């Protein structure tokens with residue numbers, strides 16, 4: 001499953017069985033989460049009108065002719081994973097966590113006071129883990145999927161679908177049956193994976209060969 005996953009940027013446009021999509025969302029929910037907080041939410045767009053509204057908000061007609069992955073627009077399902085920072089502040093203030101963080105001193109205790117106190121925003125980590133689980137579930141289901149960023153279109157996506165300010169969309173997953181006839185369904189970025197010794201530091205940082 002892991003080695004079979006590549007981003008798919010072209011779909012055949014055939015609607016997916018809603019039960020399959022639900023299964024992938026349940027799989028995403030099995031992702032690991034800090035303090036088991038599970039501070040993720042998923043906006044699911046699985047009907048043609050909603051999918052069209054998403055693309056209208058993010059890719060104006062005038063830019064479509066130049067868009068390098070036209071087959072991406074045929075994805076029958078779009079999922080926008082959103083991270084909920086406040087869930088972590090609340091969770092780390094709960095009794096079991098609060099006892100442990102109090103015992104560890106002030107720095108950790110601050111986690112229960114404000115999202116800004118978190119050096120590593122676990123809501124982003126966890127939502128990314130859930131998204132990765134969804135991507136791997138898509139491989140298992142014989143589907144294609146592509147995670148992509150929203151960039152400057154985030155406000156338009158928020159407005160089009162009523163995503164509250166408190167939730168941070170981390171990107172969008174396009175989901176569907178791959179259209180292998182379309183070259184753009186293959187990963188466009190041909191950067192090779194470096195040899196493993198270039199990214200692994202054994203024993204101490206700096207041991208990786210360059």
Ligand SMILES: Cc1cc2nc3c(=O)[nH]c(=O)nc-3n(C[C@H](O)[C@H](O)[C@H](O)COP(=O)(O)O)c2cc1C
Nearest residue numbers: 005006007008009146147148149150171187188189
């Ligand atoms: C955080 C993140 C953002 C990405 N944004 C985009 C994007 O905006 N458009 C896109 O086509 N692919 C995007 N990708 C997919 C990467 O380009 C892809 O994962 C990478 O080239 C490796 O290819 P592979 O996933 O097929 O192995 C993104 C991936 C990640 C993890």
